[in-house]
Amino acid sequence: MSLTQGMKAKQLLAYYQAKNDEDARKAKERGDLVCWSASVAPPEFCITMGIEMVYPETHAAGIGAKKGAMDMLDVAERKGYNIDCCSYGRVNMGYMECLKEAAMTGVKPEVLVNSPAADVPLPDLVITCNNICNTLLKWYENLAAELDIPCIVIDVPFNHTMPIPEYAKAYIADQFRNAIAQLEVICGKPFDWKKFxxxxxxxxxxxxxxxxxxxxxxxxxxxxxxxxxxxxxxxxxxxxxxxxxxxxxxxxxxxxxxxxxxxxxxxxxxxxxxxxxxxxxxxxxxxxxxxxxxxxxxxxxxxxxxxxxxxxxxxxxxxxxxxxxxxxxxxxxxxxxxxxxxxxxxxxxxxxxxxxxxxxxxxxxxxxxxxxxxxxxxxxxxxxxxxxxxxxxxxxxxxxxxxxxxxxxxxxxxxxxxxxxx
Amino acid sequence: MSKVETILSQLKDIAANPKKAMDDFKAETGKGAVGVMPIYAPEEMIHATGFLPMGLWGAQGKTVSKARTYLPAFACSIMQQIMELQCEGAYDDLSAVLFSVPCDTLKCLSQKWKGTSPVIVFTHPQNRGLEAANQFLVTEYELVKEQLEHYLDVKITNAALENSIAIYNENRAVMREFVKVAADYPQVIDAVSRHAVFKARQFMLKEKHTALVKELIEEVKAMPVQPWDGKKVVVTGILLEPNELLDIFNEFKLAIVDDDLAQESRQIRVDVIDGEEGPLYRMAKAWQKMYGCSVATDTKKGRGKMLINKVAQTNADAVIVAMMKFCDPEEWDYPVMYREFEEKGIKNLMIEVDQEVSSFEQVKTRLQSFVEML
Missing domain, CATH: 3.40.50.11900 (Rossmann fold)
Incomplete structure (x- = not known):
């Protein structure tokens, strides 16, 4: 019998949220790739490649809702992040710094031990998209720099004139194909178009x-x-x-x-x-x-x-x-x-x-x-x-x-x- | 007054009185002016129309009141000033305003111009390594060109555009040389003068600016290089104003030997290359070549390394980060740069730049203790 049989929607929500984080942790343990992603970046390419996805904005919102944001904000502020920077970004940079310290020293910093944050692993690559803000370009530049990992960018230019022109769609579609090519190199395997x-x-x-x-x-x-x-x-x-x-x-x-x-x-x-x-x-x-x-x-x-x-x-x-x-x-x-x-x-x-x-x-x-x-x-x-x-x-x-x-x-x-x- | 003093005084006057510079231009040529919002725009296109491109970089010490209705207090200082000036009608003599949107604040501001001039908005692509990005930007530039032609009632020919590109390339090259000359002669070109030379180019035809700066360079270089008994710094940020702030640099003998300011050296960093392709394509390629700027996406994060190289090349004692208040692209670059400076043992100080502020005692104290540490 399926574990989820008979579950109400609310129970399914909690179950699958936890399962998604667990998928990422297990992937990391197996040595498979984990990607951190901007919330409205297209996941379709990474999922096709079998990469597990973690969403820092959702993760940060969860930390905030569980009253754990201040600790992570403090870590980020000590690293030089101004209080003016997006708090999702600061919470995430704080969390990333904690994970990085744990990975480098083998010891979880106390602030992480005491955090109500969902346990998610460090990424092997990141993907960002600026359809909801250009801050996501800056934030992901920093993740890529601090972790020395690849960063896939999907740039969707601000639509100052509507409707959306064809040349903008052509530019974005070209970036999709470029992201696929980047992933083929990162994963060392061809893109599976049928699975896509x-x-x-x-x-x-x-x-x-x-x-x-x-x-x-x-x-x-x-x-x-x-x-x-x-x-x-x-x-x-x-x-x-x-x-x-x-x-x-x-x-x-x-x-x-x-x-x-x-x-x-x-x-x-x-x-x-x-x-x-x-x-x-x-x-x-x-x-x-x-x-x-x-x-x-x-x-x-x-x-x-x-x-x-x-x-x-x-x-x-x-x-x-x-x-x-x-x-x-x-x-x-x-x-x-x-x-x-x-x-x-x-x-x-x-x-x-x-x-x-x-x-x-x-x-x-x-x-x-x-x-x-x-x-x-x-x-x-x-x-x-x-x-x-x-x-x-x-x-x-x-x-x-x-x-x-x-x-x-x-x-x-x-x-x-x-x-x-x- | 020496020739150097005469030229500097002329450029200082223009830098301090943009409205007069524009009115003089109009009287002389019978043509109007087009506003250029920070940070990057295909200014060559405006130049090719015969109109005067005018940089819009805020104001100094102006109390923000009317703009408060439209912008919360956490909008960056320069945009608060620009919004205030819009509300006061200060820009209404402009025939059009060219608006790029490389940060979230500029995206919003591009949609809420409070003046009467028509606004031409375009978007820079940020996945800059791709050829598709160049193609996208060419189309954006074509639309900018069409709108300029429409609002200014001028046809922009390729010949005029090529001429303007050559004039701009020459101005950028001369300004890059000026940066080196200013570094060698801090006794002659102090921080205030250096800034004025840069700022004046925002309010003049570039060929006129080039001629003056060439003459200035020639005069200065004829003098012997004197040893500098102060300290040398590289500055980075959006801008470093007003003169009261730069006076502090002079007072503590801090020579600005290179800069990475959006208002200054970022404007002259890359040229439009020669080639077989059309002028709009080559102008788009210039954006692809841009580097070391907080609003030009760089997943390799090269800005800190670029600044570290500048310190090595100029034998500078430190980097000073001039942080535009509430400018989040710059604030996001800071922690990575700061870590890189610390790792390389490069002394650095961050000071806040707020265009509304008119008292500089706090920053003076900070710069003083920093200089003592160097």
């Missing part, structure tokens, strides 16, 4: 079920609590090219569909207002950000952040242009007008009453256009918004009191809007 097709198909099935989950937020009342997308995100990031993600997401989407049929909704009391969350989650304070909304009867039914992994493409397209487009159309890699369109679409679909913007100290790209984005959208659909100061993994930046005040203000504005409409 299977991996692409697998990735598409994962994405399909991921989108099924997000789609459930369109119903009012919603069977999906949007914050669950943050919880399940770990698998769309780390396992989208394995069946782990597909199995888990299918189970969760099926559960949500059954709940919808049975009239079981995310909020036991009736949801009063529906919000859009714009930006990365505040992992060290995830519970507080969620509960504050819940206590005011507000449910999150739209967020573009987990939707970054809506990486649908034509797996049969041998030119790889369709895959190139999927990896470059990420809304934060596009011009302001397209960003606005994407968020407006999410708001319409999720029947959103207002938006919370996370002014994220770690993420310049997801912060510096917030004012313009918010103003244009408010002008167009009249929905109110608020902004709060936070950080994805550095717990020092977030102020619970400020967040509460801002959310209360938003709820008041949303309720006033609703009252006026009635």
């Amino acid at each position: 097709k299977e991996v692409k198909d697998q990735t598409q099935r994962s994405v399909y079920h991921w989108n099924r989950i997000a789609d459930m937020a369109q119903y009012k009342p919603s069977p999906l609590n949007g914050f669950d997308l943050f919880n399940y995100m770990a698998l769309i990031v780390a396992c989208r090219s394995k069946d782990y993600a597909e199995i888990t997401f299918k189970a969760f989407a099926d559960e949500l569909e059954e709940n919808l049929k049975a009239g079981v909704y995310a909020f036991k009391g009736a949801e009063k207002t529906r919000i859009q969350w714009e930006g990365i989650a505040v992992w060290p304070h995830l519970g507080h950000t969620f509960k504050t909304l819940k206590n005011l009867g507000s449910i999150m039914t739209g967020t573009a952040y987990p939707a970054l992994w809506d990486l649908h493409y034509d797996a049969d397209d041998e030119s790889l242009h369709s895959m190139a487009e999927a990896y470059t159309r990420i809304y934060i890699n596009t011009c302001l007008s397209n960003k606005v369109e994407v968020l407006m679409g999410i708001m319409e679909k999720g029947k959103i009453d207002g938006t919370i913007y996370h002014l994220n100290r770690s993420c310049k790209l997801m912060s510096f256009l917030n004012v313009e984005t918010a103003e244009i959208i408010k002008e167009r659909n009249g929905k109110p918004y608020v902004s709060f100061d936070g950080d994805q993994t550095d717990p020092r930046v977030y102020s619970p009191a400020q967040y509460e005040t801002r959310v209360q203000a938003l709820v008041e504005m949303m309720e006033a809007n609703m009252a006026a409409a009635e």
Whole structure:
């Protein structure tokens, strides 16, 4: 009997998250290759080559959520990393330095022994992609330099003009072919194109079920609590090219569909207002950000952040242009007008009453256009918004009191809007 | 006033009064100016239109107030200043603004220009080793060219572009020579003067700048080289301003014998090569050849080694890292460079550069104790 038989989606999530880390550890023990990857870099090439993948952003978010970020941030800061650098990056550089010290001395530094961090091995190579920020270029340059390992770069140029031009897709597709050639050298074996097709198909099935989950937020009342997308995100990031993600997401989407049929909704009391969350989650304070909304009867039914992994493409397209487009159309890699369109679409679909913007100290790209984005959208659909100061993994930046005040203000504005409409 | 003093004074005036430099140019030629956002742009294309390319590198000591509405406090200092100037309409006389987006802050800023000038945005490819990257950049440059022609109502011919490329290559070569001359004659070219020679080239036609700098070099080289009783440093970062900060270098006899500043030597590091290919392709190749810069991806991380070589070549006593406040590409380069300096026993100091700041007591104290240690 399969170990996973009868497991609910939540149990599958925990099981496969742990299994994916274990896969990496076992690969390392066998002497097989492990790759650290940027979260929206294409894993399809490495997976085809049988390389196990580890995702530092997810790993750092996990450390943050388990209240272990400060120790790793301290290690990075001692190495010269400025507090201005992305906290995912700093947590990861801190963790990498600990692993490196352990590998060189044979002794685990105390900070690592005491860390709640998931145990993942050092990489043999890294792959990065700047579709969600150019920081990922700098961070991975540093990983490659400090570990003296190969770095595969997939550069997806910022789409200052939409739609995405063919010449950009051609450049990205060429880099895919170059990455394959690099991997053939690193692995010392030819690329298996038949397996590549299977991996692409697998990735598409994962994405399909991921989108099924997000789609459930369109119903009012919603069977999906949007914050669950943050919880399940770990698998769309780390396992989208394995069946782990597909199995888990299918189970969760099926559960949500059954709940919808049975009239079981995310909020036991009736949801009063529906919000859009714009930006990365505040992992060290995830519970507080969620509960504050819940206590005011507000449910999150739209967020573009987990939707970054809506990486649908034509797996049969041998030119790889369709895959190139999927990896470059990420809304934060596009011009302001397209960003606005994407968020407006999410708001319409999720029947959103207002938006919370996370002014994220770690993420310049997801912060510096917030004012313009918010103003244009408010002008167009009249929905109110608020902004709060936070950080994805550095717990020092977030102020619970400020967040509460801002959310209360938003709820008041949303309720006033609703009252006026009635 | 000696000829050297006259030339330096002229360049200092231009560096300190870009608006006047632009107005004089307009009066003289009847043509306008095009703004060039940091850090890299195919400026030769603007030059080929007959318009004046004007570097937009922020301002000094300006209190940021209007820009606060649009940018949080953790945006880099130079972009805060540029946003403030946009809000004040300081750039509205420009016929267009050319905008590259090699960092996350510039991507965002390219989408929120608050002035009235049209903005032309293009993206540098970052997988720079590949031929496909050159091809991508050629197409981006073709689109830049089309937009410049449209906004400026000028046709950019290949002949004009080739002429501009030759003028720029000559200016870069002369400036590389100037860097060496300034290193040999710190008594004549102090830190403030050295910076002015570099900064003035952002606000002048390059052929005019070349002529002045050539004359300057000739005059300086006619003097005997004197022994230097101070210390020698290599500086790295986005920029090292204002003059009050450079005055401290002069006061403590810190000669800048080479630099890796984005505003200075990174601008003259690589030339557009000669060859059979078209001018846009060769300009794209120049980006492929660029090295040692935080916004030009380098998975081999060669910047620290480049600086270590500069120290060896110039016999410098130390490296000073001028860290632009809140510039994360530079902040990401620092830990690797710092480790490499320490491993090679190269003395180094990081100082923060904040364009809004007008008091330099703290950095003065730090530089003073650093000099005593050298």
